[in-house]
Amino acid sequence: MPVTPLSPLLPAVGGLPFVRDLAAHGDRPAVVTRDGELSYADLAERVARTADRLGVGRRLVLVVGANTVDSLVAYLAALHAGHPVLLVPGGHNAALASLVDAYDPDVVVGPAEGGWRIEHRRAASAHDLHPDLALLLSTSGSTGSPKLVRLSQANLQANAESIAGYLGIRDTDRAATTLPLHYCYGLSVVNSHLVRGAALVLTDLSVADTCFWELFRDARATTFAGVPYTFDLLDRVGFAAMDLPHLRYVTQAGGRLAPDRVRRYAELGRRAGWDLFVMYGQTEATARMAYLPPDLALDHPAAIGVPVPGGAFRLAPVADHPDPDVGELVYAGPNVMLGYAHSPADLALGRTVDELHTGDLARRTADGLWEIVGRRSRFAKILGLRIDPQQIEALLAAHGFSATCAGGDDELIVAVAGAGDPRRLRRLVADEVGLPPRAVRILLLAELPRLASGKPDLVALRGLAAAAVEAPAPEPAAAGDLCRLYAEVLDRTDVTPDLSFVDLGGDSLSYVEMSVRLEQELGHLPANWHTLPIAELRPSARAGHADRRGVGPRRRSLETSVALRAAAIVLIVGSHIPLFTITGGAHLLLAVAGFNFARFQLTDAGRRDRLRQVGASLLRVVLPTTAWIGAVMLVSDQYELSTLLLVNSILRPDVPDGWHFWFVEALVYLLVGLAALLGLRRVDRWERRHPFAFPLALTALALLGRYDVFGLDARYDLPSALVAGWLFTLGWAAARADGVRQRLLVTGAVAATVPGFFGEPWREALIVAGFALLTWKPTVPSLALVNKVAGVLAASSLYIYLTHWQVYPHLRDLPLVALAASIALGIAYAALVNRVSRWIAAWRSARHEPAGATR
Known part of the structure; x- marks a missing residue:
């Protein structure tokens, strides 16, 4: 389709350079939607035609x-034609009506049946419009307020160029519109990418929507912007594990992101190959005033960074602030607004401000970076005390609660998202600020009220406080019961409803007891319950106290991995006695170990945290193993030093009883090797970006040992970790398999590689069947009694494996007694190890707890 030249269609009024020059980018993609792409040439033509329909004479x-x-076209067309634009949010009829009444626009452009409609309310403007006026925006994304920010063409062009400069925006970039167009931050994304000829992936989908990420990948998007609430949603949808091969950078503004989260996302970006830009801005500065270079985010996560190109900061003294180094942050630059508008009469005004008093309290660090420490205008004076709401929000965040605070009539209003104990929260806040508890109002809400920009909606919060009696926590007894259960099983004192099993450091050993007891409590096991916050776990209709007393329905479900661990350890001991001969249990346990490694060690935590988790798992295997072997060595000569050091398969494979612990040695070698591998920054990044392909690649390498490709097995008798390690990595892949295709791939790999390994068809069939269950069935049907027995057996499986060698040889003539005694001793040893672990944890806690501290 030929492109119509712009000049005959456009009014003879100068426009913004980045709007006027749209056609200069030619056939480059300008807009990408679910329906296809729109080139810059096509966008320029649509802008030209719409500008022509808006007319020549300047109107509001x-x-x-x-x-x-x-x-987007309407916004650009009005700017191109030189009309001042009043950009308002969609979907807010009351707010729209309020602004129409307050400012009486000459033209209204908005959605109508069958498309968009341009309503010419008068031929000539009813207003005196200043020549520099280009755009009117509500402050901070608020809706319906008559107070507007007056921005000029120079403001818009300068800020767009500044942002494009420090972000290094390229014409190949594609920015997803994660924020509303009417919000200054969302609008700055549009302007700064158009100024460089980059593309916009235009969507109103939320980052919590799977379809958003499908579009993001299909469009090869390179960036998106987020406010703090966006990052809450990213945490919920598992952003850290997503494969986003084209992502180049992420920007954050619209409010303070907690320093620990800045550091976490900066580290995630460093591992995954993208940059995090933390930014600071206000509508009054056309969007951005400062940015933190990505390479400084890890070491200075609390800073807003340095002024944007062309801008400058200074501090204005604050008389009543105790820190002389803190003042009100004042910004100057070409992006500072012309001034405010409170009524149509103000549209005739030119520049009324030269610099912007931000209302934020700040200081400059020794490194030359700027840091926000509070908000001057948010301070509340309650019962004569000056309260900083941000101080309260930070306090509650440190205790695991997301909160928003506002001053009310003689009370401090504190809204907390999710479950909690209102009395505890009230006391916590009151003690922090010195208020009597009666002056603190706690509102427990499912979601904190937010503006379209994602910022807290303080007006709505005050309205909720005025209209509502203090809300009870949703299902406080259930949440409290589950918190106590988690605290008991994990031996933690810091359990809160917003934490998950993985967050609390749960591993494959505690997982068994937790899953069985949680299923008993809830009546079912939700998918991926170990990654869900406790507050999101809800009892089913058939769960209840009667059922927990053993009355009522007895049908239950059991985690497949737990069932396999319980069955495998019985098969191992029973075959060694021998009570029966059903082998393959130990190799199936190796697969389950890989499955659990992926679920509990490879969390979304940072690389160092992952390594600490792997190290902790190693200790939980090595210490009880060496303690038992050492105890046996004190009373007999059954084992040698190589067995104690877990190097028997390397140094002394000929020792008669040395093979007893081949499974433990294989597991330890695998964990040590994987810790060393994942400790490499690049490898860690590969695993996170390709969570399913990575263990498959390791499986391909491990199969070299399984098939003795280099002929080493015969000469050197390779350690079991090298010979059977592929079972571990395939178990890992099974845990990462997402969807039918990936599960089929894992199942096919097992079916192709297990047969022929032992030369024993029944043994191989057992392993293949166990793998199939692990891959396809998260749970298996069970009974309450079976769950209890399986839970104890699975939780004690390692200890039964360690100790049964010293039991059954003395009871071979009584095979059933030998089996029972072997299991009983293992369970007793498990109980002893757990008790010692709790003693050590309590001793360490007491040693590091300050004198006089209370829990």
Whole structure:
């Protein structure tokens, strides 16, 4: 389709350079949607035609902002034609009506049946419009307020170029619109990418929507922007594990992101190959005033960084602030607004401010970076005390609660998301600020009220406080019961409803007891319960106290990995006695170990935290193993030093009883090797970006030992970790398999590689069947009694394996007694190890707890 030249269609009024020059980018993609792409040439033509329909004489044009092509074209067309634009949010009829009444726009452009409609309310403007006026925005994304920010063309062009400069935006970049067009931060994403000829992936989908990430990948998007709430959603949807091969950088603004989260996301970006830009801005500065270079985020996560190119900061003294190094942050630069508008009469005003008093309290660090320490205007004076709401929000965040605070009539309003004990929270806040508890109002809400920008909606919060009696926590007894259960099983004192089993350091050993007891408590096991916050776990209709007393329904489900561990250890001991001969249990346990390694060691935590988790798992295997072997060596000569050091398969494979612990040696070697491998930054990044392909690649390498490709097995008798390690990595892949295709791939790999390994068809069939269950069935049908027995056996499986060698040889003539005695001793040893572990933990806690501290 030929491109119509712009000049005959456009009014003879100068426009913004980045809007006027759209056609210069030619056939490069300008907009990408689910329906296809729109080139810059096509976008320029649509802008030209719409600008022609808006007319030549300057009029106040109200545009309903939305993340759609029609809204984008209307916004750009009005700017190109030189009309001042009043950009308002879509979907807020009351807010729209309020602004129409307050400012009486000459033209209204917005959605109508069958498309978008331009409503010419008058031929000539009813207003005196200053020549520099280009855009009117509500402050901070608020809706319906008559107070607007007046911005000029120079403001918009300068800030767009500044942002494009420090972000290094390329014409190959593609930015997903994660924020609303009418919000200054979302609008700055649009302007800064258009100024460089980059593309916009235009969507109104939330980052919590799977379809958003499908579009993001299909469009080869390179960046997206987020406010703090966006990062809450990213945590919920498992962003850290996503494969986003084209992602180049992520930006954050719109409020303070906690330093620990800045550090975590900066580290995640470093591992995954993208940069995190923390930024600071206000609508009054056309969006951005400062940015933190990505290479400084890990060491200075609390800083907003340095001024944007062309801008400068200074501190204005604050008389009543105790720290002389803290002042009100004042910004100057070409992006500072012309001033505010409170009524149509103010549209005739030119520049009324030269610098912006931000209202934020800040200081400059010794490194030359700027840091926000509070908000001057948010301070509340309650019962004569000056309260900083951000101080309260930070306090509650440190205790695991997401909160928003605001000053009310003689009370401090504290809204907390999720479950909690209102009395404990009230006391915590009151003690922090010195208020009597009666002056603290706690509101427990499912979600904190937010503006379209993602910022806290303080007006709505005050409305909720005025209208509602203090809300009870949702299902406090159930949440409290589960917290106590988690605290008991994991031996933790810091359990809160927003934490998950993985967050609390749960591993494959504690997982068994937790899954069995949780299923008993809830009546079912939700998928991926170990990654869900405790507050999201809800009892089923058939769970209840009667059922827990053993009355009522007895049908239950059992975690497949738990069932396999319990069955495998019985098969191992029974075959060694021999009570029966059903072999393959130990190799199946190796697969289950790989499955659990992926679930509990390879969390979304940082690389160092992962390594600490692997190290802790190693200790939980090595210490009880060497303690038992050492005890046996004190009373007999059954084992040698190589067995104690777990190097028997390397140094002394000919020792008669040395093979007893081949499974433990294989597991230890695998964990040590994987810790060393994942300790490499690049390898850790590969695993996170390709969570399923990575263990498959390791399986391919491990199969070299299984098939003796280099002929080493015969000469050197390779350690079991090298010969059977592929079972571990395939178990890992089974845990990462997502969807039918990947599960089929794992099942096919097992079916192709297990047969022929032992030369024993029944043994191989057992392993293949166990693998199939592990891959395809998260749970298996069970009974309450079976669950209890399986839970004890699975939780004690390692200890039964360690100790049964010293039991059954003395009871071979009584095979059933030998089996029972072997299991009983293993369970007793497990109980002893757990008790010693709790003693050590309690001793360490007491040693590091300050004198006089209370729990």
